[in-house]
Amino acid sequence: MHQRALLATVGLAVAATLATATQAGASGSVLTTGSSSGPSVAVGDVLTASLVSGTKARIATTQGGTSGITCSSSGFSATVTGNPAAPGTATETLTAHTLSTCTTNITGATGVQSITVNNLPYNTAVTSGGSLSVTAGSAGPIQTTLKIGTILGPITCVYRATGLTAAPSNTDNSLTFTDQLFTKASGPGTCPANGYFSAKYGPVVDTTQGGAAVFVN
Incomplete structure (x- = not known):
């Protein structure tokens, strides 16, 4: 009886260990590569993306x-700074963002000379x-500087946002920003009061x- 009880105890211990290992392996991380069950993205990895083919980024005045x-x-x-087990929140540092x-x-504008994203890096969180x-x-607010040609000469318009949100999709591994509000921080009256940023x-x-x-x- 003693031997049977011992074997039963060992069996339960092994089963519990296997169950724990299975649960740990199934949890995965918030960010993975290749598939939802793929390898975890490592801290320090660099993530990049350009516009989805056939789309454009827009800054609308309304x-x-x-x-x-x-x-x-x-x-x-962006550089990954944290990637915990899911469910959770992964963190990144946005080091570059370009529009060209x-x-x-x-009305009254003759062209866009440049668009510069200021005060990088920004902090990002993916849940x-x-x-x-x-x-x-730490460098300052989310800010974008637009240099625009007009019929009266070039103007500089500076816009700021309190924060931005986007929707990730695993269907095409995309990230979509929709009508993200920027308000004018400085610039002449010919600069629109607001800018609504959208891009995929x-x-x-x-x-x-x-x-x-x-x-x-």
Whole structure:
């Protein structure tokens, strides 16, 4: 009886160990590569993305409006600073965000000379369930400087946002910003009062891991 009891105890212990290991392996991380059950994105990995093919980034003067600036080239780069087990929140540092090859149909504007994203890096947080937020870093507020040509000469318009949100998708490994509000911080009266930023980036890839697609869990 003693031997049977001992064997039963050992069997239960092994079963419990296997169950714990299975649960730990199944939990995964918030960010993985290749698939939702793929390898975890490592802290320090660099994630990048450009505009989804066939799409453009827009800065509209009104929410959902057609007047504003359209850019055919845009991309970002971020470094992962934390990637816990899912469900949870992964963190990144947004180190670069560019917009170029831009045109405008704003009344009185003759062209877009440049768009510069200021005060990088920004802080980003990606939560399980599908949401991403961008907040200001130590360098200053989220800010973008637009240099626009007008019929009266070039003008400089500076816009700021209190924060940005985006929706990740594992269907195409994309990240979508929709009508993110920027308000004018400085510039002449010919600068629009607001700018609403929309863009879809993808696929988001882990360049440190050879360009593997990134999934949010």
